[in-house]
Amino acid sequence: MKQDADAVIVPACFISNHQGFSGSIKNLIGDFVVTEIDISGQQVRTPAAAQPPQVPDFDFPGRTRERSTECKQDRCVPVSQDSGVSADGMIDVSCSENVDLSVILGQSVCEALEQFVATLKDDLKKAEKQQLSLGSFPDKHQRANVHRAVRQRFPFLMTVTAQFQISVKEDPDYAELSHLVTDDEAEDFFRFLDAKARGSSYTFQPDNDKEHRTAVHHFISRRFGKLLETKSLSDQRGTSISVRLRERGRPKKRTADDRKEEDVYTAFTLCKENLETLEAISYMAAGLGVLPSDFTYAGIKDKRAITYQSMVVKKVSPQRLQEKTAEFEKRGIRLSHVRSVSEPLRLGRLQGNHFDLVVRNLRLHGSSDTHSSGPDTHAQLEALVEEAVDHVRLSGFVNYYGPQRFGTGQSVQSDRVGLALLKEDLVSAVRLFFTPEEGSDPPSQAKRHFLQTDNAKESLALMPMSKARERLMLRALNRYGTGPDGCTRAWLSLPHSMRVFYPHAYCSRVWNEAVAHRLATLGHSVRRGDLVRERNSQEDAAAESSSGQIHVVTDQEEQEGAYTLGQVLMPMPGNTVKYPENSMGTWYHDRLMRDGLANCRFRVGSLKLNLPGCHRPLLAHPRNLTYQLQRAAGAEAGGGATGGKDSAALTLNFNLDSSCYATVCLREIMKCDP
The missing domain is CATH 3.30.70.3160 (Alpha-Beta Plaits)
Structure with missing residues (x-):
């Protein structure tokens, strides 16, 4: 790790106190294998x-999702456009509120569901803790039918999928809205929301209490703002709130025969x-x-x-x-x-990644000899590896963004480019992007030539074909010039996922620094003002969350130890996140102000970039973690001729959630940079 404070982007702060060991990764291309785990x-x-x-065409675990819509929780399911049976064989249960659930669930399950609903209404205090299983539904179309039918019949219920099992519980969004409007209005609103009928709208009863209308507006905006928009309408009866789906553009009319390439x-x-x-x-x-x-x-x-x-x-x-x-x-x-x-x-749209890794040249910390000198050293390493793996399996690791997030080996890290983009200084961002590495390799020569001459055409001729990003930018700069407009067009020449990578890198660096500061100043216990996920949230505990599912830890909860460090969430800066209500909130404000972003909207309109931010778990845990320690011949370990000595090699296999880094997990296991 570099010693320059500005270059330390993955802080050396650990969660476990085991000793660790040294070693190296990626000696051979087959030593680091990453396999995506789909949704x-x-x-x-x-x-x-x-x-x-x-x-x-995924089924989301724990929820269902309607194609080509943005939605929250479990109320988005495919809705057929015509009555009867849709083209994909799904029963149209959206046409009527009086769905015969016994046809879909069976008579006994339907009766149990009716009893469950009656129990919920009789015991509201315990409602959020109660849950009923409806059975297993291996076929995803069948699951979609169940989700839709239950939601249409009982809009106040949330349907949850886990391993093909569907269960129901009270919907916390419905519970919150029912405190603002009548039960009939709440039910009708959620039926409207489920239907997603293009061009439709829903209007609440007239309400002349402006403060109360504001509360309803805020609730809908906070929970469904990406999908719905609200407006107050006045007539002789009073002022009402009207809700409609946000416009997504008019679909082109075409038949299957007219379908184009x-x-x-x-x-x-x-x-x-x-x-x-x-x-x-x-x-x-x-x-x-x-x-x-x-x-x-x-x-x-x-x-x-x-x-x-x-x-x-x-x-x-x-x-x-x-x-x-x-x-x-x-x-x-x-x-x-x-x-x-x-x-x-x-x-x-993935659950995470599976990793098959090999750490070679294992040795004790402080030892320069990469080869085991005898059974004693191997036994020591075996004990250290077992201790390290057990600690990380139990306690997890600090969920830092790894060095790949920032562009390893670059003279100018990607986060600095991202900071310039957030300041909307696109010319400086281009010049930072083309900062060359030390040395005379072809890409660095081409970058150096561009910075010295501003000649994009000549620099493009020098840039290797393998450097796709650089070539896309140089083509645009050659066509539109190197002024502000040309630099804007150069950034727009990159796919959106690549443009947004740079401001995300900046926000990720702030997150890493925030976590290190949080652990150093507030320790490893949960404190008042920390952010955690609401206990009734249906989101996966390892997923990054929007502010709607965030709870602020109270004094009493701190004293009772109601939460663990593994439940703490840290915000990555953006325009929708909630910040901690303790000293860390001040830290975030001061950190952004230091970079000139105190009033940043985290939007770059000219580049079509919007950064809502997220709440990322402070800790991550590897799943299905296994390992094997063995002796490897020195030549095989990437060390060349070694006089026949052996070195120890460690094979690790584990799963991580999306956006978690295997290299960071290895740092926690080894207690050093691998």
Whole structure:
């Protein structure tokens, strides 16, 4: 780790007190293998026969989701456009409030549900703790029918999916709204919300209490602001609140026969070796004659690794993609599980990643000898590894953003580029982006030439074809100039996921610093003013959350030890996050003010960037963590000729949630940078 304070982007702050050990990773390309875990919980390199083609048409665990809508919790489900049975075989339960649930659930379950509802209404104080299982529904269309039918019949219930099991409980959003309006209005509002009928609206009863209307406006904006918009309307009866769906643009009228090539989506599993995600995409885009932005994916994977991930390309048929596979393999790009799908893949639509790692040249801390001198040393290492793995399996690790988030090896880290973008100084951001590395490698020469001459055309000729981002920027700068407008167009030439990477890097650095400061000043216990997830939230405990599910720890909860450090959330700066209500809130304000962002809206309109922020768990936990310690020949360990000595190698296998970093987990295990 660099010693310059400005360069320390992953602080050396740990959660466990074991001793650890030294070692090195990524000696060989096969030492770091990353396999995406899709939203259904399957590793994407599992043979196609072993998993159904569910990308990108996913069932979210713990919730259902309507295609092409933004929504919260469990009230978004596919709604057919015509009565009867839809094209995909789903029963249309949205047409009537009087759905015969016994047809869908069975008579006994339906009766149990009716009894559960009666119990809820009789015992409101215990309602949020009560839950009823409706049974197992392996077929996702069947699950969608159950979700819709229950929600239409009982709008005040939330449906929850876990391992094909559907259960119901009181919806906390309904409970909150029912304190503001009548039960009939609350039920009608949630039926309107579930239906998602284009062009429809819902109007509450007239209410001449302005303060009360404001409370209703604020509730709908806070819980459903991305989906709904509200407006007050006045007539002779008084003032009412009208709610309607936000406009998403008029859909083009077309039949199946008129469907154009632009509507064709092909999903596949991408395996790449020692390539950046965008580098692989750029090469495939050039070979297929499409734009890099026509490729969508759930997450970016490491460069120095073998990685497997789901991807979808637009405007390319499965047959055409299959024809290119041999050509792509020459560049270390292998495609499998190619199939047609109905929509693109979106960032974040994954459960996490599975890692198969090898740490080589294991040694005791402070030892310069990478080779075990005898059974005593190996026994010591064995004890240290067992202790370290047990600690991290039990306590987890500080959930820092890893160095990959900031562009390892760069003279100018990505967070500095992101800071310039947030300040809307796009010219400075371009020049920071083109800051060269030390040395005379071709990319650095091309960058240096651009900064010295401002000649984008000549710099483009010098830039290697593999540097996709740099070449896209230089093409735009050559066409539009290097002034403010040209720099804006240069940034817009990058896919949105790459533009937003830089301000995200800045916010991630602030998050890392905030967590280190929090642990150093407030310790490892939960304090008043810390943020935790609400106990009745249906969000996955490891997921990043919006401010709607955030609870501020009280004095009494601190004294009672009501929460653990693993439940504490730390905000990554953005325009929708809630900040801690203790000394950390002041720290965030001072930190942003120091960078000139005290009044930042975390939006860059000219680049179509919006950063809502998130609440990220302070700790992360590896799942299914296993390990094996063994002796490895020195030559195999990447050390060349070693006179026949052996070194110890550690194999680790584990799963992490999305946006968690294996290198950071390894730092906690080893107590040093691997």
